[in-house]
Amino acid sequence: MDYNxxxxxxSKKLLGLFNALRYTDNSKSLDTLSKELGINSKTIIRAIKKLKKLFKRYQLEQQLAIGCRDRNQFYLKRQDDQYLExxxxxxxxxxxxxxxxxxxxxxxxxTTKQLIGSMLVSESSLRRRAKKINGWLKKFNLHLKRGxxxxxxxxxxxxxxxxxxxxLLTKKRNHNLCYVQ
Known part of the structure; x- marks a missing residue:
């Protein structure tokens, strides 16, 4: 199932950038990343900053970092591929x-109120996302009951x-156990 x-x-742009940097052994230029991802250079720079903040939020700044060689040549430094996962x-x-x-x-x-609280989104954002998810679920002959x-x-x-x-959730727990050691 493709959750993307x-x-x-x-989120798609951020994941695209992360994967583009993750699957290369060398650095990639801003222009190359821009062409590969179909995103303008300024958006890529913003996404790099957001990735760095996320590495810090997940306490991975020692294990993962985005480096820059020369001018506008980006790469993903990592201690171990486990941290990528x-x-x-x-x-x-x-x-x-x-x-x-x-x-x-x-x-x-x-309830809608519970979902809004757990997702930290507005009701209109919830409904927009639910509509998109419902469309995706229809591919699997599933749907969400209204209300x-x-x-x-x-x-x-x-x-x-x-x-x-x-x-997917079990994989997360296993990674947490490995990370704590």
Missing amino acids: EIFDVE FFLVQYLNDLPEIIFLKTIIEEKNV TWELIGEEEQIRALVFHFIG
């Missing part, structure tokens, strides 16, 4: 769309979604 489809534009799982699990899915899978009778946020569909399809999603 449900993310907002900013840890960052990615942490970041994804903090996104409102993932929080939304987690909440509707784990809890019964979720109750209940997941509706064939039991097998719901179980497949839950199984995949629980795998």
Whole structure:
């Protein structure tokens, strides 16, 4: 399941930049990154600053950093690839769309107010995201019941979604255990 489809534009850009830097052994120029990602240079610079803040927020600034060689040649410094995965799982699990899915899978009778509180978004933002998620769920023959946020569909399809999603959450816990050591 590709969760990337449900993310907002900013999250997609940030993930795109992270992956572009992650999967290269050399540095990449600002122009190259701009062409690869279809994002202008100023947006890339802002995304680099945001990535640096996230590394700090997740207490990974000693293990992950974005470096600059020469002028406008960026690369991702890392101690170990494990920290790349840890960052990615942490970041994804903090996104409102993932929080939304987690909440509707784990809890019964979720109210709009509860979702707004857990996602830290406005009601209009919640509804916009829910509409996008509902469109994505339809690919799997699932949908959200209006007013109750209940997941509706064939039991097998719901179980497949839950199984995949629980795998994502379990991966996060395993990374946390490895990180603490």
